[in-house]
Amino acid sequence: MNWLFRYANPHEFMRLSGAVLPYIAVATALCFAIGLYLGFSVPPDYQQGTTITLMFIHVPADVVAELIYGAIAVCSLLSLVWRHPLSDTAARAAAPFGALFTAVAIITGALWGKPMWGTYWVWDARLTSFLLLFFLYLGYMALWNAIEDETRAARACAILALVGLVDIPIIKFSVDWWSTLHQGESIMSGKIAPVYLAPLLIMMLGYNLLFFTLWMVRIRTAILERRARNLMQQAAS
Amino acid sequence: MNFDMGAYGIYIWPAYGISAVAILGAIVWTVAAWRRAKAKLAALEKK
Numbered sequence: 001m002n003w004l005f006r007y008a009n010p011h012e013f014m015r016l017s018g019a020v021l022p023y024i025a026v027a028t029a030l031c032f033a034i035g036l037y038l039g040f041s042v043p044p045d046y047q048q049g050t051t052i053t054l055m056f057i058h059v060p061a062d063v064v065a066e067l068i069y070g071a072i073a074v075c076s077l078l079s080l081v082w083r084h085p086l087s088d089t090a091a092r093a094a095a096p097f098g099a100l101f102t103a104v105a106i107i108t109g110a111l112w113g114k115p116m117w118g119t120y121w122v123w124d125a126r127l128t129s130f131l132l133l134f135f136l137y138l139g140y141m142a143l144w145n146a147i148e149d150e151t152r153a154a155r156a157c158a159i160l161a162l163v164g165l166v167d168i169p170i171i172k173f174s175v176d177w178w179s180t181l182h183q184g185e186s187i188m189s190g191k192i193a194p195v196y197l198a199p200l201l202i203m204m205l206g207y208n209l210l211f212f213t214l215w216m217v218r219i220r221t222a223i224l225e226r227r228a229r230n231l232m233q234q235a236a237s
Numbered sequence: 238m239n240f241d242m243g244a245y246g247i248y249i250w251p252a253y254g255i256s257a258v259a260i261l262g263a264i265v266w267t268v269a270a271w272r273r274a275k276a277k278l279a280a281l282e283k284k
Contacts, residue, residue, distance in 0.1 A: 040238045050242040111252040224274040
């Protein structure tokens with residue numbers, strides 16, 4: 001764990017993240033450019049027609065929304081076990097992006113559902129468990145703001161995040177466990193045509209890199225804000 | 238590249254539009270907060 005703690009030191013984190021951020025930002029832009037180019041070059045699907053292009057924005061938003069929750073859960077565990085303040089900062093910084101991508105996945109999914117299923121929304125297991133993820137993010141952010149003492153807030157939020165983690169496998173396996181209107185898994189099982197797979201994977205990588213870039217900047221911002229707070233406290237005392 | 242989405246365009250383009258607004262909004266919000274924090278810290282360190 002020593003390597004992890006070294007980078008969890010705020011000074012080390014600022015140095016390292018500052019050095020890698022420009023490269024990740026460029027890689028993100030490249031993924032979006034290539035992914036969108038390929039995405040708008042695919043032939044219409046034999047069942048879904050041109051709405052297949054919605055897959056390239058709906059699935060990546062969904063995947064990154066769940067990945068962000070995983071990132072928050074890992075940071076929460078590190079915070080509870082090792083009490084490292086940077087892991088709390090990291091967990092808190094990720095949450096708004098999680099809520100945003102969850103909302104984007106729900107909206108793009110609704111706009112895909114209407115032409116394909118005949119309805120924007122249905123209370124099936126996949127959609128319902130995914131909506132719950134959105135409320136988990138909102139609840140998590142509200143809890144951070146509700147408790148004034150930062151150490152206590154961090155503990156309560158970390159516990160909430162770990163309890164809420166149970167929703168992630170439910171989302172993932174909902175399409176297998178219950179009969180859902182939402183289609184089943186198609187990437188790992190190889191059911192997706194290769195011509196659609198390349199743009200989808202590149203867009204997924206792009207969304208994940210985008211989150212990673214923004215997350216790093218948010219953590220850096222939080223570190224600067226803490227330094228400013230400390231300076232003000234010193235000046236006041 | 239083909240941007241002719243046919244009759245489904247009324248669903249596809251709003252979805253792309255909302256995604257673009259969300260992503261650009263997140264970038265602007267994140268960068269603005271970073272610049273604000275940096276300026277504030279610089280002002281405090283000057284004192």
